[in-house]
Amino acid sequence: MKFLYRSLPLIVFGSAISQAQNVIPAERLVDRLVQQARESGESSIGFPAQSRDYPIVKSLNEALKLTVPIRLQVDRKKTSVSLDGNQLITLYTVQTIENTAKVALSTLPPHLDDVLPRSAFSDLPEDRFYVLTHGGSLTINGVLVSAPESPSALTIGAQYLLFVRLEHNRDNTLTRIATLPLGDASIYNYNTATDSLETPASHENPELVKEVMSQTMSRLRTLSASRPFPNK
DSSP states (O other), rough: OOEEOOOOOOOEETTTTEEEOOOOSSHHHHHHHHHHHHHTOSEEEEEEOOOOOOOOOOOOHHHHHHHHHEEEEEEEEEEOOTTHHHHSSEEEEEEEOOOTTOOOGGGSSSSSSSOGGHHHHHHHHTTEEEEEEEEEEETTTEEEEEEEESSSSTTTTTTEEEEEEEEEEEEOOEEEEOOOGGGGGGEEEEETTTTEEEEEOOSSSSHHHHHHHSSHHHHHHHHHHHHHHOOO
């Protein structure tokens, strides 16, 4: 049977602010829920999908001011409990296939303060970085803890064109951890046979998706290469 907790705290990513929402105190929420599940004989805990507000971006020009498209392949994933113990965070290790913005990712640290423990991160080869999603699945003390990933789960071995933004540490330096600030409109499956993209299954920015899908990959490469990498 599955123990379903119906209220989840929200971590406002980048500022590492957490807010508790009721019923169970915010302190070490995941540990408390695992303890409750074990005491009641439950083998799993299901968090409902989190409600997240992604910005409405109506044009590719606006999207390129906030993010940079990078073509990549997903190597593996690892889900951990956030540093404050209040939610699950998944890190995807991805290999850069095409970095049109030419940002030197290898010079950036592969960890993020105040969000995950350092043990969640590892040294990365020069052409790898992390993509972070909220949610995932993790077994803790025999209890499977899971939450739908936001904005979406990625598929191991698949290639994507992702519109990403690199996050900052406390000292305001960039890291090698990327988020997907445009929601599902950040994620496009890449077809290696045709050098083309596939429309996201669902998205909150239909005008942006329509414009992205109207571009050839060659045009997208030209547009992104002419922009500075967004770092503010």
